[in-house]
Amino acid sequence: MDLAARYQGACDAALFAAECSEDAYRLGELDTVLKPWVRHEIARREDNLSWCDNSSDLALAVGGVADIAPAYARLRRELFSDLHHIGRPEPPWRKVGPTLAVRAPLQVWRRRPQYALRVPEGGIAVAGARTWEFTVFARVAAEPGAGTGVTRTAVAHRVMAFGADSRTGSRDDSRKENIRETTVQVTHELEQQREHYEELTYGFGVLGIRARFAALYDPDAGQGPAASPPG
Incomplete structure (x- = not known):
């Protein structure tokens, strides 16, 4: 079996392992x-052999494929x-990739x-602008007299983010962390849904993005949404 076929076999094995974890969880x-x-x-890793010039490159490419399935299963x-x-x-927000995060609250006692x-x-x-999609998956019980079923809904809100990379910490702090600061614009509908709006701040936070939500303020305290995630 040639190298290309063996590498494709590794990609196929990663997909099979991912499918097994999907069936299990x-x-x-x-x-x-x-x-x-x-x-x-x-x-997107299937073509990585094209840039491999030596055994070190090959090890890096194969390692990138081999790491996917166990990390996905742990997630x-x-x-x-x-x-x-x-x-x-x-349950916290969990980072899946650089531009994907999810949250799965406990479903035992309430939806x-x-x-x-x-x-x-x-x-x-x-440059300086990007569209994000914030999806809220909900389960709504049937109204009285309409049966005992549950309706599943998925509402996707488009979010525009504007900003640039910056660094946190003082000038004398050698442990500065790269944080992307961004100003976020959302729809009026999402702005009125305070619980979901607040969750959006935590989602950006787990991705290392410090979001500025200047549009919404607490009418009682005159302050924006909380800056720290729950728990």
Whole structure:
């Protein structure tokens, strides 16, 4: 078997392992985001042999493929526990990739929304501006007299972000961290949904983005949404 076929076999094995973890840890609505993401990550590595000039390059390319499946399986196990296991801390936002984060609150006692924040395909991505998509997955019980079913809804809000990279910490601090600061514009509809609006701030935060939400202020205290995530 030649090298190209063996490398493709590694990509196929990564996809098979991802499919096994998906069968083991089913995540409902979040799978509409996670399944396409992992397949895209595997597919974009399939051509990495083209830049391999030596054994070190090959090891790097193969390692990139081999790392996907176990990391994806760990993520799915954590999200599954977030959804179903009692006694854990409040589930946090979890970073999936540089432009994707999700949150899966506990669903045992009450129906709580799940969230995804990502950069959509076909969105605006130019210097200083980028389109994000903030999706709220909800389950709504049937109205009295309308049966016992549950309606699943997914509402995607388009979010425009404007900003540039900066660094946190003082000038004398050698442990400065790269933080992207951005000003965010959202729809009026999302701005009125205070719980979801606040979750959006936490989603950006886990991706290392310090978002400025200047449009919404607490009418009682005159302050914007909280800066720290729950838990």
